[in-house]
Amino acid sequence: MKRTSISIFGATGSVGKTALKIIRENKDKFKVNVLTSNTNVEKLVDLANEFNPFAVAIADESKIKILKEETASNDLIYFAGQGGIIEAASINSDITIAAIVGLAGLKPILESVKHGGNLCIANKESIVAAGEIIYRECEKYGTRIIPLDSEHNAIFQILEGNKDLEIRKIYLTASGGPFYNFSKEDLRKVRPEDAVKNPNWSMGRKISVDSATLMNKGLEIIEAKHLFKTDDDQIKVLIHRQSIAHGIVAFNNNALIGSFGKPDMIYPVRYALFWPNGQLEQREDIDINILNDLSFIEIDENNFIALKLARESVKRGNIYPIILNASNEVAVRSFLEERISFLDILVVVQESIEYVSKSIQIRSNHKMKVKDIFEVDNEARIKTDEIIEMRH
Ligand code: NDP
Numbered sequence: 001m002k003r004t005s006i007s008i009f010g011a012t013g014s015v016g017k018t019a020l021k022i023i024r025e026n027k028d029k030f031k032v033n034v035l036t037s038n039t040n041v042e043k044l045v046d047l048a049n050e051f052n053p054f055a056v057a058i059a060d061e062s063k064i065k066i067l068k069e070e071t072a073s074n075d076l077i078y079f080a081g082q083g084g085i086i087e088a089a090s091i092n093s094d095i096t097i098a099a100i101v102g103l104a105g106l107k108p109i110l111e112s113v114k115h116g117g118n119l120c121i122a123n124k125e126s127i128v129a130a131g132e133i134i135y136r137e138c139e140k141y142g143t144r145i146i147p148l149d150s151e152h153n154a155i156f157q158i159l160e161g162n163k164d165l166e167i168r169k170i171y172l173t174a175s176g177g178p179f180y181n182f183s184k185e186d187l188r189k190v191r192p193e194d195a196v197k198n199p200n201w202s203m204g205r206k207i208s209v210d211s212a213t214l215m216n217k218g219l220e221i222i223e224a225k226h227l228f229k230t231d232d233d234q235i236k237v238l239i240h241r242q243s244i245a246h247g248i249v250a251f252n253n254n255a256l257i258g259s260f261g262k263p264d265m266i267y268p269v270r271y272a273l274f275w276p277n278g279q280l281e282q283r284e285d286i287d288i289n290i291l292n293d294l295s296f297i298e299i300d301e302n303n304f305i306a307l308k309l310a311r312e313s314v315k316r317g318n319i320y321p322i323i324l325n326a327s328n329e330v331a332v333r334s335f336l337e338e339r340i341s342f343l344d345i346l347v348v349v350q351e352s353i354e355y356v357s358k359s360i361q362i363r364s365n366h367k368m369k370v371k372d373i374f375e376v377d378n379e380a381r382i383k384t385d386e387i388i389e390m391r392h
Helices: 014-025 041-051 061-070 081-088 103-113 124-141 150-160 184-188 205-213 215-228 266-274 305-316 320-336 344-359 370-391
Strands: 004-009 030-037 055-058 077-080 095-098 118-121 144-147 167-174 235-239 245-251 256-260
Touching: 004 014, 004 081, 004 103, 014 030, 014 041, 014 095, 014 266, 030 041, 030 081, 041 055, 041 061, 055 061, 055 081, 061 077, 077 081, 081 103, 095 103, 103 118, 103 124, 103 320, 103 370, 118 124, 118 266, 124 144, 124 215, 124 320, 124 370, 144 150, 144 215, 144 266, 150 167, 150 215, 150 245, 150 256, 150 266, 167 215, 205 215, 205 320, 205 344, 215 235, 215 305, 215 320, 215 344, 305 320, 305 344, 320 344, 320 370, 344 370
Parallel strands: 004 030, 004 095, 030 055, 055 077, 095 118, 118 144, 167 235
Antiparallel strands: 167 245, 245 256
């Protein structure tokens, strides 16, 4: 049987690791084509030596010498630099996993779309900033998008089984993060090491901080609008502390269909890699008791700055989601570098959106191009850095 070829962009990260665990357990079904990392050469070397891919790419060019010296295979193809990651995306694969964090993942996504296969996408920042362009390109080249984000993957699964029904509402569940019941005084004391620990999920540093500020859910509202082609008003957020229900859809026939399971990325990633067939041998038993004592709380989004900012950005559209994402990426990085406090993150994002949106001329009927996205992104990053410098 022909094995399914897979390219993993962001192979050394949390989503990449989950995908590789599934591939490791199914070596007769999958073969690895491309593996990439940003700076983590040690892990990339280990993965290359274990999975024997066709090509490897590292964004940090200074690490290419070590990568070449330490990898065992003679016929391995090497790429370096951000350009090298994009080149690696031009290698055809049956499945591309987009698991780079941040807008750095956009160009490799757009390149991979031209070369066929399914696009299994976790990189929500690229969807937020460039969802329309990604879809336009996927339609042009016949590429199928399968969401990896657990909530969106759950909704995708629900919609797959109910294609004839009309969506009334999509409920995105949010755990609320580790600091949901914290007072402002407690939040003031939050350190990066506290924020990168999520009680329910094991994830990379940036998304963990986003979960703690609730910006992750804000980004997911915009992500859902693109993935499911719904009006943003149809997407509702529910606080669900247990992280057992990953997505719920209300249909026009009054059916309310939910997807439940343990909070582990292995399930959505496995579903996506085996789509559309599903995996035949599921080894684990499902414990029905996980459904006990679930709670769902409708919230007033105006009380949560991240949700309010995301909601306003998606309503205004155009450059706003790009500024939201860029400011948030810079603010989170600054928090992790201890340049700003946890409470400063959203204040900085808010200030940046107000400032940058005034300084950039909005062309309302203008169809955004990739170049425009990076221009706005760049301006927002510079301004956010200035705002942070002033606070610092
Ligand atoms: P991680 O931080 O764990 O991994 C990020 C990966 O991207 C690493 O391989 C990293 O390389 C690489 N990378 C970072 N910056 C660059 C760059 N500039 N150029 C090329 N490669 C780069 O993140 P996660 O795996 O947690 O998340 C990845 C994406 O998936 C994010 O968009 C996140 O929002 C989304 N997501 C994650 C989930 C999770 O459970 N983790 C769940 C749902 C969505 P290196 O290791 O060298 O730094």
